[in-house]
Amino acid sequence: MYEGPVQDLIDELGRLPGVGPKSAQRIAFHLLAAEPADIARLQDALQRVKEGVVFCEVCGNVSEETQCRICRDARRDSTVVCVVEEPKDVVAVERTREFKGRYHVLGGALDPLSGVGPDQLRIRQLLARLGAADGGAEISEIIIATDPNTEGEATATYLVRMLRDFPGLTVTRLASGLPMGGDLEFADELTLGRALSGRRAM
Amino acid sequence: MYVRQLQVSDFRSWVQADVAFEPGVSVLVGQNGQGKTNLVEALGYVATLGSHRVATDAPLVRHGAEHAVVRAAVVNDGRELLVELEITPGRANRARVNRGPVPRPREVLGILRTVLFAPEDLALVRGDPGERRRCLDELLVSRAPRYAGVRADYERVLKQRGALLKTAGAARRAGGKGDIRTLDVWDGHLARHGAELLAGRLDLVADLAPHVTRAYADVAPESRPAVIGYRSSLGDALPEGVGRPDGPRADLAALEAALLEELGRVRSQEVDRGVCLVGPHRDELELALGELPAKGYASHGESWSFALALRLGAYELLRADGSEPVLVLDDVFAELDRRRRQQLAKVASAAEQVLVTAAVGEDVPDELAGARYEVRDGEVRRAS
Ligand SMILES: Nc1ncnc2c1ncn2[C@@H]1O[C@H](COP(=O)(O)OP(=O)(O)O)[C@@H](O)[C@H]1O
Ligand SMILES: [Mg+2]
Ligand SMILES: [Zn+2]
Numbered sequence: 001m002y003e004g005p006v007q008d009l010i011d012e013l014g015r016l017p018g019v020g021p022k023s024a025q026r027i028a029f030h031l032l033a034a035e036p037a038d039i040a041r042l043q044d045a046l047q048r049v050k051e052g053v054v055f056c057e058v059c060g061n062v063s064e065e066t067q068c069r070i071c072r073d074a075r076r077d078s079t080v081v082c083v084v085e086e087p088k089d090v091v092a093v094e095r096t097r098e099f100k101g102r103y104h105v106l107g108g109a110l111d112p113l114s115g116v117g118p119d120q121l122r123i124r125q126l127l128a129r130l131g132a133a134d135g136g137a138e139i140s141e142i143i144i145a146t147d148p149n150t151e152g153e154a155t156a157t158y159l160v161r162m163l164r165d166f167p168g169l170t171v172t173r174l175a176s177g178l179p180m181g182g183d184l185e186f187a188d189e190l191t192l193g194r195a196l197s198g199r200r201a202m
Numbered sequence: 203m204y205v206r207q208l209q210v211s212d213f214r215s216w217v218q219a220d221v222a223f224e225p226g227v228s229v230l231v232g233q234n235g236q237g238k239t240n241l242v243e244a245l246g247y248v249a250t251l252g253s254h255r256v257a258t259d260a261p262l263v264r265h266g267a268e269h270a271v272v273r274a275a276v277v278n279d280g281r282e283l284l285v286e287l288e289i290t291p292g293r294a295n296r297a298r299v300n301r302g303p304v305p306r307p308r309e310v311l312g313i314l315r316t317v318l319f320a321p322e323d324l325a326l327v328r329g330d331p332g333e334r335r336r337c338l339d340e341l342l343v344s345r346a347p348r349y350a351g352v353r354a355d356y357e358r359v360l361k362q363r364g365a366l367l368k369t370a371g372a373a374r375r376a377g378g379k380g381d382i383r384t385l386d387v388w389d390g391h392l393a394r395h396g397a398e399l400l401a402g403r404l405d406l407v408a409d410l411a412p413h414v415t416r417a418y419a420d421v422a423p424e425s426r427p428a429v430i431g432y433r434s435s436l437g438d439a440l441p442e443g444v445g446r447p448d449g450p451r452a453d454l455a456a457l458e459a460a461l462l463e464e465l466g467r468v469r470s471q472e473v474d475r476g477v478c479l480v481g482p483h484r485d486e487l488e489l490a491l492g493e494l495p496a497k498g499y500a501s502h503g504e505s506w507s508f509a510l511a512l513r514l515g516a517y518e519l520l521r522a523d524g525s526e527p528v529l530v531l532d533d534v535f536a537e538l539d540r541r542r543r544q545q546l547a548k549v550a551s552a553a554e555q556v557l558v559t560a561a562v563g564e565d566v567p568d569e570l571a572g573a574r575y576e577v578r579d580g581e582v583r584r585a586s
Contacts, residue, residue, distance in 0.1 A: 020293065021268075022268075110362075110384055110387070111362065112362050112363070112365035112366035112369065112384075112388075113361060113362055113365040115369070117381055117383070117384060118383055118384060149358075150355060150358040150359055150362060150391070151362070153391065154359075154362070154384070154387050154388060154391055157387045157390060157391065158384055158387045161386070161387070
């Protein structure tokens with residue numbers, strides 16, 4: 001234990017995902033020795049992330065404006081929508097360079113243990129997108145790219161059930177081969193790219 | 203297979219230990235509390251990623267240390283693999299094989315197989331059904347490591363579905379409707395993973411049963427025959443004969459369908475009570491002596507014999523599968539009478555490798571002479 005502010009900082013850092021007690025301590029002492037200007041930049045970035053970031057009104061991805069860059073990009077195919085759990089999964093799929101369509105970010109997965117049911121996810125918004133003509137073109141395919149773990153699989157099954165009655169809509173799921181039990185973001189580009197191109201109709 | 207070397211640091215009472223073993227018999231002798239069981243527990247952890255004494259990892263890390271490390275060099279068919287595990291309570295363990303990291307600790311399962319018999323095993327006969335389910339599941343994983351994943355998936359689905367039922371049940375009791383829109387989805391997943399686990403267990407019990415009966419007859423020939431059988435929460439919905447040595451093998455699709463149907467049947471009960479009533483987590487490995495259940499009826503001596511027969515049966519089954527597990531006998535000779543000691547010694551002396559712990563050397567039968575180690579004051583010394 002350290003005294004006062006240093007220990008407070010270590011405790012706060014230690015609550016971040018992927019940061020253990022040892023790393024928290026290392027980061028804290030790094031910051032303690034840093035130039036005031038560096039600290040100011042970090043402080044500023046932290047401030048802006050809460051104040052300046054909004055969620056795209058169409059897809060739910062993090063955005064600087066009411067619509068995100070991908071939803072605004074007219075070159076992207078608006079007939080194919082890839083459904084993911086989190087904004088970080090958008091980044092993971094983008095990294096593969098395999099996907100030229102649009103996204104829908106659910107904001108999580110079905111997780112009764114954490115009190116997350118269908119109403120806590122952006123499922124209603126997805127159905128609304130399917131109902132309305134999106135950017136002039138109807139959505140013809142939904143790719144479900146939830147995490148390959150218990151909660152992601154359950155969410156996928158639920159979505160398939162919700163979507164099966166939309167006429168003319170193909171629902172696909174990433175091909176197996178992703179490491180089971182993991183997060184989408186941890187899959188390497190090649191594996192994820194292959195899972196994407198080998199997707200199966202449900 | 204055999205363990206050529208075991209190293210631990212900050213595991214239980216051990217700051218550091220480094221023990222070289224050979225095939226055949228090794229006896230660790232030392233007074234109570236010197237850390238003998240801690241050593242074989244470390245070895246068991248390499249084999250099962252769990253302890254036979256505690257359900258969580260925290261007690262395994264030496265008091266005051268941040269994490270424990272266990273290393274075991276295991277020789278199988280002349281090929282040596284080095285398994286290293288770093289155990290950090292509350293966080294995912296880290297594992298390496300031959301110094302290369304593996305993505306998940308689960309991947310070390312199967313490198314070392316052990317069958318451990320310890321005083322705690324009396325709970326197999328006298329304890330809760332959970333003890334017997336755990337014993338079955340661990341043997342299942344030992345036989346086919348992929349069941350570690352099946353087990354984990356099932357438990358996760360079970361937890362999630364349980365949480366859903368609990369919330370919905372509470373809402374109903376408060377006069378609401380209870381949101382069960384996703385229950386069908388969880389039912390489907392529970393049935394799928396549940397069927398896999400159930401099929402594994404049923405076939406395992408079918409294969410294990412004759413070995414246990416035989417082992418029991420060897421240990422206690424004067425007693426009534428020992429019989430084990432699997433009782434499923436599916437009851438009569440379980441296809442006829444599966445799980446019995448002379449019955450058909452388990453059919454995954456049939457079990458999944460049966461589970462799903464049964465879940466449908468008990469649904470309103472489940473929602474009212476807020477608990478999962480059907481699935482392998484409610485099943486029981488039944489132990490009987492003749493017509494009578496062992497639990498509640500067997501004498502102290504018979505209970506010990508049954509526990510021993512379960513372990514020896516498991517050992518024989520794994521051997522029959524083709525790869526000989528390491529036999530570990532932790533402080534058990536003092537508990538057994540002469541006949542059972544001799545029977546155990548007979549099996550053990552023929553094992554490729556057996557590790558024995560005892561407080562005094564005289565407790566160990568003469569057949570199990572062999573390498574001796576003294577465990578004292580935080581050190582392990584080869585004595586002969
Ligand atoms: N996490 C731990 N940290 C330090 N000591 C421990 C820890 N867990 C158990 N011990 C100590 O280990 C000893 C028991 O060792 P054990 O291997 O069971 O003895 P035995 O030689 O009788 O089999 C006890 O003295 C206990 O206090
Ligand atoms: Mg002991
Ligand atoms: Zn968008």
